[in-house]
Amino acid sequence: MALGERGGWDKSESRYCGVETDFNDDMPHLLSFNLSSGGFDFVVASLMDPNYRPSLMEKDIGGGSHVLPFAGSDLVLSPSQWSSHVVGKISSWIDLDSEDEILRTDSETTLKQEISWASHLSLQACLLPSPKGASCANYARCVNQILQSLNNMQLWLRIPLVKNDDDTTDFIPSVSTVTYAQILSWRIFSIHVYSRGDSWELWNSFRLLCEHHSQLSVALDVLSSLPSANSLGRWLGEPVRAAIIHTDSFLTNARGYPCLSRRHQKLITGFLNHSIQVVISGKLNHGVPSVSLDSALDHTGTNVESSQRHSLRPYLDYIAYLYQRMDPLPEQERFELSYRDFLQSPLQGHNPLFHIISDEFCTIEFSNYYLSFQPLMDNLEAQTYETFEKDSVKYIQYQRAIGNALVDRVPDEEASSLTTVLMVVGAGRGPLVRASLQAAEETGRKLKIYAVEKNPNAVVTLHSLVRLEGWEKTVTIVSCDMRCWDAPEKADILVSELLGSFGDNELSPECLDGAQRFLKQDGISIPSSYTSFIQPVTASKLHNDVIPCLCAQVSPLEAISFSSKCALALQVKSHKDVVHFETAYVVKVHSVARLAPCEPVFTFTHPNFSTKKSNQRYKKLRFEIPSDTGSAMVHGFAGYFDAMLYKDVHLGIEPSTATPNMFSCCASSSVCFVESYFDTGLQIPAWFAIFFPLRTPVCIRPGSPLEVHFWRCCGSTKVWYEWCVASPNPSPVHNSNGRSYWVGL
Amino acid sequence: MALGERGGWDKSESRYCGVETDFNDDMPHLLSFNLSSGGFDFVVASLMDPNYRPSLMEKDIGGGSHVLPFAGSDLVLSPSQWSSHVVGKISSWIDLDSEDEILRTDSETTLKQEISWASHLSLQACLLPSPKGASCANYARCVNQILQSLNNMQLWLRIPLVKNDDDTTDFIPSVSTVTYAQILSWRIFSIHVYSRGDSWELWNSFRLLCEHHSQLSVALDVLSSLPSANSLGRWLGEPVRAAIIHTDSFLTNARGYPCLSRRHQKLITGFLNHSIQVVISGKLNHGVPSVSLDSALDHTGTNVESSQRHSLRPYLDYIAYLYQRMDPLPEQERFELSYRDFLQSPLQGHNPLFHIISDEFCTIEFSNYYLSFQPLMDNLEAQTYETFEKDSVKYIQYQRAIGNALVDRVPDEEASSLTTVLMVVGAGRGPLVRASLQAAEETGRKLKIYAVEKNPNAVVTLHSLVRLEGWEKTVTIVSCDMRCWDAPEKADILVSELLGSFGDNELSPECLDGAQRFLKQDGISIPSSYTSFIQPVTASKLHNDVIPCLCAQVSPLEAISFSSKCALALQVKSHKDVVHFETAYVVKVHSVARLAPCEPVFTFTHPNFSTKKSNQRYKKLRFEIPSDTGSAMVHGFAGYFDAMLYKDVHLGIEPSTATPNMFSCCASSSVCFVESYFDTGLQIPAWFAIFFPLRTPVCIRPGSPLEVHFWRCCGSTKVWYEWCVASPNPSPVHNSNGRSYWVGL
Structure with missing residues (x-):
């Protein structure tokens, strides 16, 4: 029944809340009890009798004629009930890294039987119990085998959310060796045995052994005490699918109802905002006033469990309250929801792989390849561009910068006599022309504008705009590439908007170097300088998306087989690796962990009349x-820019200084995406971040700094970036000679 | 003129000795002086005037019309003189990681100009100066760019052989920052600035940044003091091409001639044995008696350098003396020379990649793919198999084991009455039949032999052997697969030789499980048990060879271009990665560094009548x-086996216990390679080691143990291994589900 409505736009998984249940052979009752009566959306239910042990079965019965003690057959529920409302919970007793060989073998057999059963039922996910000790190699090996030929099911590895700040970096449960006899009598492995260390390390080992498999994700056990905020932040870049909240993690409010601490509230709200589903686990721990319990009891219950029937309902109600209380997303953010963590080729990025496929100039093929879903394009067609352009924070900043430059250049006393020559290079549909004219009007300065645009389609629009607005006397339209234009006079002010997400990545330096020929020696360039920034991020989704998911091409329900099809998928998967991992992507980063503050990378200043200038950078x-973060995985670098338009007027997306509303405008503006429309026939949201992946993610530890090198290289026909990690362990230099990704001159 | 003759069989590069020279514009004179008069085979000569600096050139001359100050044009020497006798020495002053941007840019320009010039001259190698500081990322980035489109030229990175056992693990030269002015006046960068740390770390960073490129190798500067033997040992697994020995590393003997310390001698002999060329560098430092110098002077010299003309000849003579003094290689070793470090598919190994290509049972395609060079096959055809089989150390061991078993089984008093039933399963051409009969004769026991062989061609040979030898009454030939044979009686002794390099890797356990049906409950299996072993190794050549060198498919003289051909090569290179890196190879390991003693992996014992037996292992x-090794790179694991044939009679290749002469027989025996001839139509040298590669090599440090997991997995139709590193950093589990490599049942 979901946690509630948030204006109907929230389609994420986190609307649904689950409950962890004990083993119950009567699945239909278990389901109706928890869903209809309990109000939950799904159950996390044991699939197999917890007393089952393969090694005992054979002794007891002999031969292979016994039926495995699963919870109900596939017929007791409809296929859609199984797949929509049941997450399979793998037997908690399994321990594939036990020293006890019988337990280890029993565990592997049971795990494979249960997963196979869950696949047969088409469940969407199974919950794997936490590794029992610090070592998990055999468990991971077995899960990795399963993942190689799994259908679409997700495997959620249960990990307790624990990080103690002692001196050990390893995650060591306090109970590390458990006898088989103990396990036999031990229904549910208590998560409380984890007393020290950092459970992230355990997850990290497991997923490295399973090679970042996209169907392996995390279910976090949220306990009553929480690690530091930095440590929690790491998980936002990991594939966390569920947060299992234990009833004893709840506090009791004044009226006796369960509630969460402020830190827990913030964490859960963060989870709900990142499509992470909540699962309630445990028993009623709170003295909920008997009235409400009684009234609930009156309506249903007859069987023996009736006294517990709604016991967890107060916890669900509290989570629903948190969900409904969340701030509504601003319109702009909602508009961009489908772009979250969605990799796109940056404007003008070229990629040899696609050259081969299409044997043509590849931007469009490449982009379509990724941009199968294009909500912004449709929306843009339905709206007027003028609205966007007028409201834009970006053009307001430009207008302010131009105004300030005009006032600096022309004293008040000469305002009526002196005409400033302003050239807009890359005028597009004219937003900067408009901003310039508005700045002139505001400051009372006289302006002569040349609007230089190389795209003939945009020139058509420009002409009609000028006619429509009556700007004919002030604005001269030049249909020409700025690098070839033979200007009739020199400009006082050169205005451009050529910046990409990473500042210089759309070749603004090269374009403006070409255009400054017709700028006066004391002329002004707006922007006057720009700097790119990067920061290391955990971004497991982006990492997995860099390889288009080709495993899915293997037919999903295929049983474990070692066919040539498998081998083919393997090749296809790996043969695209290098090229894709050496490409930078434009992406609205959302599910990432930002591990350290941004650092500046390359700065360009305009105009630059030096004779020895170079646009190469290192x-x-x-x-x-x-130090309280713990270790973390760096999948790559998020990149941003900040531009100084003129003196103190800046524009940028570097998170700590980002222009307000550049990320997400609360007003009706979506202007950010418009600018390149006419240039390319595509809309790339220019103000999203850029993502530089690492071919092999790097694990970093507090106290051991991450040293990164970035190069901007310039050849005669193209510009490209190379990057590498030098410390703690050197990576290969990525994109050598721009072999995988470059921008053409 | 080479260091001398070693029976004519040594074709390795290490026969040739070079000399490092100063810049000299007169290349013909430089060459004749050092080769004809000096006796050296090649010179390591500066290609460019050391005073050249690009930034100064432009100022001095202006425009681009100047000629670069190279040492002679390509016309002053013949193409073959350039390529056979000159190694280009890149200007020593370059420093691409300097804080000084002008020096950095000058360095990059010069490096590219010199490499381009060397390529134009078709030199075989260039010597790159040592990185100046601990940081080498920009230098490596530039070299990596060069490597992407280099012709066949090798780049030798000069690395001083330094490792001091202080507490720092980083390699930090004592002079870390050098001003441009200093560099300008500094002709040759002194290697003595390296005072502490481990220079291997510097090499390791550089090659990781350049992604283990196969054309990047090492030239080691051998100094007067040497690191520990373990530390030196690491280099044998690295691509060391040259050892530059400085004259001040020599001692002076009683007669005033230069000589080397015992440790130096051992090191140089080791280098010569690993195809590493020696280069002499420096000035005459020893009071060589004037007579010999004078007499040399008389014959030639007129010009100003005449007094130094032969100054380094005594050093060359000493190296030649060391070379000639080396023990001659045993015949068997010479026979196997071409197999050194040459990857081969193990017997019966299957690989889906080749299934796809050939769409057939792939062993032959796969093997031919690697085994383009097959000297053993030709030799075998020219010789009689009987000779091999009689002389074999292996069959002598079998004979001893069978003899001991016969004596244990039949007391002397029953020798003439009791007949022992012995079955040879996989009898092949009959060597074990012969060994059994000889053992019976030796011990005076009576024998009845069943020779079971499934290969009908081998059965033909067996029949004629039996007829020839008159064994008809004792030996019954059974043309049948041992797994299906319906034996007429049960055996006392079951003899087999089904072991591969890794013991169980040719499915001996499964075969013997099938055959033990017809072994008596108290019967004996020979072998009675076997164990596999592994050890971590540095093996950069094997690592690079795992990817067939596909870069070479790009036409060698192609200039730096970013064509689709490049991109294609990139794809081809990477798309085979996973499958090849998840395959085990049979290889005669030579240029490897064995980093730790072997550990046992899997053990099998026969017969095994247990009802719950499994051949799965973990x-x-x-x-x-x-601790004195320093850090080292693990490219994979060398695998071996040791078999207990019967009681104390063992057979094996595990280095610490290897059967004498199993590796290299000094007699006329080459028997090791014969056994599988009839089975497969191919000879795979069965007793070479096996190599399990790692997809990403792992760097290990002393005090931080390497934890490795190995699995032997059994399916219904195949058996395979999986392996992973769990610590210090987890690797992916290799060969999940046997997706890349397995052995069919």
Whole structure:
């Protein structure tokens, strides 16, 4: 029944709340009890009798004629009930890294039987119990085998949310060796045995052994005490699918109802905002006033469990309250929801792989390849561009910068006599022309504008705009590439908007170098300078998306087989690796963990009349993660820019200084995405971040800084970036000679 | 003129000795002086005037019309003189990681100009100066760019052989920052600035940044003091091409001639044995008696350098003396020379990649793919098999084991009355039949032999052997697969030789499980047990060879271009990665560094009448490298076996216990390679080691143990291994489900 409505736009999984149940052979009752009566959306239910042990079965019965003690057959529920409302809970007693060989073998057999059963039922996910000790190699090996030929089912590895700040970096449960006899009598492995260390390390080992498999994700056990905020932040970049909240993690409010601490509230709200589903686990721990319990009891219950029937309902109600209380998303954010963590080729990025496929100039093929879903394009067609352009924070900043430059250049006393020559290079449909004219009007300065645009389609629009607005006397339209234009006079002010997400990545430096020929020696360039920034991020989704998911091409229900099809998928998967991992992507980063503050990378200043100027750059960067974060995985670097338009007027997306509302405008503006429309026939949201992946993710530890090198290289026909990690362990230099990704001159 | 003759069989590069020279514009004179008069085979000569600096050139001359100050044009020497006798020495002053941007840019320009010039001259190698500081990322980035489109030229990175046992693990030269002015006046960068740390770390960073490129190798500067033997040992697994020995590393003997310390001698002999060329560098430092110098002077010299003309000849003579003094290689070793470090598919190994290509049972395609060079096959055809089989150390061991078993089984008093039933399963051409009969004769026991062989061609040979030898009454030939044979009686002794390099890797356990049906309950299996072993190794050549060198498919003289051909090569290179890196190879390991003693992996015992037996195995292993080794790179694991034939008679290749002469027989025996001839139509040298690669090599440090997991997995139709590193950093589990490599049942 979901946690509630948030205006109907929230389609994420986190609307649904589950409950962890004990083993119950009567699945239909279990389901109706928890869903209809309890109000939950799904159950996390044991699939197999917890007393089952393969080694005992054979002794007891002999031969292979016994039926496995599963919870109900596939017929007791409809296929859609199984798949929509049941997450399979794998037997908690399994321990594939036990020293006891019988337990180990029993565990592997049971795990494979249960997963196979869950696949047969088409469940969407199974919950794997936590590894029992610090070592998990055999468990991971077995899960990895299963993942190689799994259908679409997700495997959620249960990990307790624990990080104690002692001196050990390893995660060591306090109970590390458990006898088989103990396990036999031990229904549910208590998560409380984890007393020290950092459970992230355990997850990290497991997923490295399973090679970042996209169907392996995390279910976090949220306990009553929480690690530091930095440590929690790491998980936002990991594939966390569920947060299992134990009833004893709840506090009791004044009226006797369960509630969560402020830190827990913030964490859960963060989870709900990142499509992480909540699951309630445990028993009623709170003295909920008997009235409400009684009234609930009156309506249903006859069987023996009736006294517990609604016992967890107060916890669900509290989570629903948190969900409904969340701030509504601003319109702009909602508009961009489908772009979250969605990799797109940056404007003008070229990729040899697609050259081969299409044997043509590849931007469009490449982009379509990724941009199968294009909500912004449709929306843009339905709206007027003028609205966007007028409301834009971006053009307001430009207008302010131009105004300030005009006032600096022309004293008040000469305002009526002196005409400033302003050239807009890359005028597009004219927003900067408009901003310039508005700035002139505001400041009372006289302006002569040349609007230089190379795209003939945009020139058509420009002409009609000028006619429509009556700007003919002030604005001269030049249909020409700025690098070839033979200007009739020199400009006082050169205005451009050529910046990409990473500042110089759309070749603004090269374009403006070409255009400054017709700028006066004391002329002004707006922007006058810009700097790119990067920061290391955990971004497991982006990492997995860099390889288009080709495993899915293997037919989903295929049983474990070692066919040539498998081998083919393997090849296809790996043969695209290098090229894709050496490409930078434009992406609205959402499910990432930002591990350290941004550092500046490359700066360009305009105009630059130096005779020895070069647009090549080299920067060595060092990042130190906070000591309370714990270790973390760096999948790559999020990149941003900040531009100084003129003096103190800046524009940018670097998170700490981002122009307000550049990320997400609360007004009706969506202007950010418009600018390149006419240039390319595509809309790339220019103000999203850029993502530089690492071919092999790097694990960093507090106290051991991450040293990164970035190069901007310039050839005769193209510009490209190379990057590498030098410390703690050197990576290969990525994109050598721009072999995988470059921008053409 | 080479260092001398070693029976004419040594074709390795290490026969040739070079000399490092100063810049000299007169290349013909430089060459004749050092080769004809000096006796050296090649010169390591500066290609460019050391005073050249690009930034100064432009100022001095202006425009681009100047000629670069190279040492002679390509016309002053013949193409073959350039390529056979000159190694280009890149300007020593370059420093691409300097803080000084002008020096950095000058360095990059010069490096590219010199490499381009060397390529134009078709030199075989260039010597790159040592990185100047601990940081080498920009230098590596530039070299990596060059490597992407280099012709066949090798780049030798000069690395001083330094490792001091202080507490720092980083390699930090004592002079870390050098001003441009200093560099300008500094002709040759002194290697003596390296005072502490481990220079291997510097090499390791550089090659990781350049992604283990196969054309990047090492030239080691051998100094007067040497690191520990373990530390030196690491280099044998690295691509060391040259050892530059400085004259001040020599001692002076009683007669005033230069000589080397015992440790130096051992090191140089080791280098010569690993195809590493020696280069002499420096000035005459020893009071060589004037007579010999004078007489040399008389014959030639007129020009100003005449007094130094032969100054380094005594050093060359000493190296030649060391070379000639080396023990001659045993015949068997010479026979196997071409197999050194040459990857071969193990017997019966299957690989889906080749299934796809050939769409057939792939062993032959796969093997031919690697085994383009097959000297053993030709030799075998020219010789009689009887000779091999009689002389074999292997069959002598079998004969001893069978004899001991016969004596144990039949007391002397029953020798003439009791007949022992012995079955040879997999009899092949009959060597074990012969060994059994000889054992019976030796011990005076009576024998009845069943020779079971499934290959009909081998059965033909067996029949004629039996007829020829008159064994008809004792030997019954059974043309049948041992797994299906319906034996007429049960055996006392079951003899087989089904072991591969890794013991169980040719499915001996499964075969013997099938055959033991017809062994008496108290019967004896020979072998009675066997164990596999592994050890971590540095093996950069094997690592690079795992990917067939596909870069070479790009036409060698192609200039730096970013064509689709490049991108294609990139894809081809990477798309085979996973499958090849998840395959085990049979290889005669030579240029490897064995980083830790072997550990046992899987053990099988026969017969095994237990009802719950399984041939699945799981082993967790820990390796600790000696503390004086320093850090080292693990490219994979060398695997071996040891078999207990009967009681104390063993057979094996595990290095610490290897059967004498199993590796290299000094007699006329080459028997090891014969056994599988009739089975497969191919000879795979069965007793070479096996190599399990790692997809990403793992760097290990002393005090931080390497934890490795190995699994032997059994399916209904195949058997395969999976392996992973769990610590210090987890690797993916290799060969999940046997997706890349398995052995069919």
